Amino acid sequence: MTSRDGKLSTIGFDADDTLWQNEQFFRMTENHFATLLAEHGEEAQLKARLLEAEKRNLGAYGFGIKGFTLSMIETAIEVTGGQVPARVIEQILAAGREMLSHPIETLPHVHDTLKALAGRYRLVLITKGDLFDQERKLAQSGLGDFFDAVEIVSDKSRPTYERIFARHGDGPSRAMMVGNSLKSDVVPAIDAGSWGVYIPHDLTWVYEHVEEPVGAERFRKLPHLGELAELLKRLD
Template identity: 65%
Template sequence: MLTTICFDADDTLWHNERFFRLTQEHFASLLRDHASSDHLAERLLEAEKRNIGHYGFGIKGFMLSMIETALEVTENRVPGSVIAEIIAAGQDMLGHPIELLPGVQETVTALAGEFTLLLVTKGDLLDQERKLAQSGLGELFDGVEIVSEKSPTVYRSIFSRHGTTPTQALMAGNSLKSDVNPVIEAGGWGVYVPHGLTWELEAAEPPEGHPRFRQIENLSELPELVREICHNI
């Protein structure tokens, strides 16, 4: 039987990617005299790929990648005022209020009484803690795991720490690469909840046909899906 339900945070419980997109549009406007928006987006994505190993996931790494990209496309001639604007944009992102996605509060509350609930998210520790505190969901979770990467090994370790096995655990999230495929590989259930806006570095192919893969349109469908899985196990 399922005993543990895990949730991703960003773009599964609350909006996140749209703030990155808005900031990237502002970034493109700041550097429109030096590069087209498409070219700038390509260079920024390349910088983010290079820098994940140094800065990890989250707003701070994104901000540093924007500064690096600005230096590259201007051949180190970017005005100090532009660097200041980039820093200010990152600080605005770090202070942005949390907005829950539809059905999240009801879904998490409904499952909290029956299952062990874990929040499993990547990103900056302080920022993720801030968002969870502002969300009002913190008391509903039995554990919070903020990790640098989501891999089968990481998931197995998380399940073990919380006294369960992969076969008794389900992970719901908007990223096939991080929330679904590695959990299934670890032996658990992966539930894909598409968001609509997905960071390019989180793109992956769905494990179509796998017996422990499910897809729902929004999180409010999860309690019924969990009941169905428990009934059929």
């Protein structure tokens, strides 16, 4: 059995769209945004402008609903030439508040998998985004007791995983990161020397799309989280 004294001692888990649904609420709000501004452009064009604003603003606002809401307002101002009606701004703000209050829907196999692994490994939740919103989602999910540590970070990179797995484990070489984003969860963890397990989600933000590191020795891809325990057995 892999244990704290074995080859693998620490497993990091992404949160959004790995443990619970997230991107679907962004897509719903994006569609509403395009409807609100339909007279100022085609749907695809409006969504492309919004994506440009989101990427441009990541350095200032970071990841999360609040930054997304500000980017919607900025885009609305841009596409209307500064003439966006106050009622539209009001509806955008209301949509952002609604996103912040959505109930948490955990994904299949999450509870059973975490229950099976807790105590056998150090489990660390590693998520990026707004601090208050991520804390809210974790509390509402009921999954908090499974984790030995929680790290809410501004971004995920090789140094992020080196630091976290050194702080909460035995270093990256004895750690694994599990998530739905190749760009944020898998590739930088592998670069840090960890295992990277990719569990695709039907909806993943285009910003997170990169090629699978198929040649990497420590890369694995699973159809769902319920396969993780069996993978760990094979790696023992």
